Amino acid sequence: MSNISNKNTVIIVADSPIINPKEIKSYPNLSINYSVYLNTLLYSNWLEIFSDMKEQVELFTLLSEKDLEYIPKYFLPDEAHTITYNEPHLTKLSEYLFRQSLSTNSKTLVLFYNSIGLRQSDILRIFDLIQTEEPTIVIGKSVRDNIILACSYGLEEDLIDPIIASKRKYDEYLNMITSKDIFIHTLDGFLSIDNFEDIKKLYIELSKKESLSYCGQKMHENFNDLFIEYKELLNV
Numbered sequence: 001m002s003n004i005s006n007k008n009t010v011i012i013v014a015d016s017p018i019i020n021p022k023e024i025k026s027y028p029n030l031s032i033n034y035s036v037y038l039n040t041l042l043y044s045n046w047l048e049i050f051s052d053m054k055e056q057v058e059l060f061t062l063l064s065e066k067d068l069e070y071i072p073k074y075f076l077p078d079e080a081h082t083i084t085y086n087e088p089h090l091t092k093l094s095e096y097l098f099r100q101s102l103s104t105n106s107k108t109l110v111l112f113y114n115s116i117g118l119r120q121s122d123i124l125r126i127f128d129l130i131q132t133e134e135p136t137i138v139i140g141k142s143v144r145d146n147i148i149l150a151c152s153y154g155l156e157e158d159l160i161d162p163i164i165a166s167k168r169k170y171d172e173y174l175n176m177i178t179s180k181d182i183f184i185h186t187l188d189g190f191l192s193i194d195n196f197e198d199i200k201k202l203y204i205e206l207s208k209k210e211s212l213s214y215c216g217q218k219m220h221e222n223f224n225d226l227f228i229e230y231k232e233l234l235n236v
Helices: 032-051 065-070 087-099 120-129 157-165 170-176 196-206 209-213 217-229
Strands: 008-013 057-064 080-085 107-112 136-142 147-153 183-192
Touching: 008 032, 032 057, 032 217, 057 065, 057 087, 065 080, 080 087, 087 157, 107 120, 120 136, 120 147, 120 183, 136 170, 147 157, 147 183, 157 170, 183 196, 196 217, 209 217
Parallel strands: 008 057, 008 107, 057 080, 136 183
Antiparallel strands: 107 147, 136 147
């Protein structure tokens, strides 16, 4: 699974089971089945975005082994390399990814599946912000300060592993890397879908025309099926 091209690397991370109904953590107010459905939509939306960036990025996806028997074929597009993990692997994520032969000589974007709001132009801008001659990291965070992405050059242990250790909390993560001599770019305003309030925000954002730049028409229709089911609770 060697990444031998000059492309930038993208790793979509599902840091817990997302489609195994016996293992997932359901969203408040959502049934298990609709929680699985929401997870598949969030994950699939990223696959759709990166399907149009084949020339620029080498795509990897990281899924829990607990999801293995439930993974649908469309979760495994030809252009993506799928890696499965056991939970202990997440504590030393950089080492585990390195053992999967991911390139350490490319700009690498680690992106968490349960996020939305990033356009293709944003992704290209993030890669442009990474300097190869000096240590640089770009951190994307949600409106509630949850980390949705981190981009740096290669798979540096001191930058990648604290994301999981901090439970993706932005302030905690900064405290963990404060000793590093590194230039930090922070981008904000994205959504991390963690609870029902976030689902309400998602409902509002996807009602705006500009959301088509990061969520296509077909994906909008799929999300709408979910919103119709919970329309009374989404009365915002």
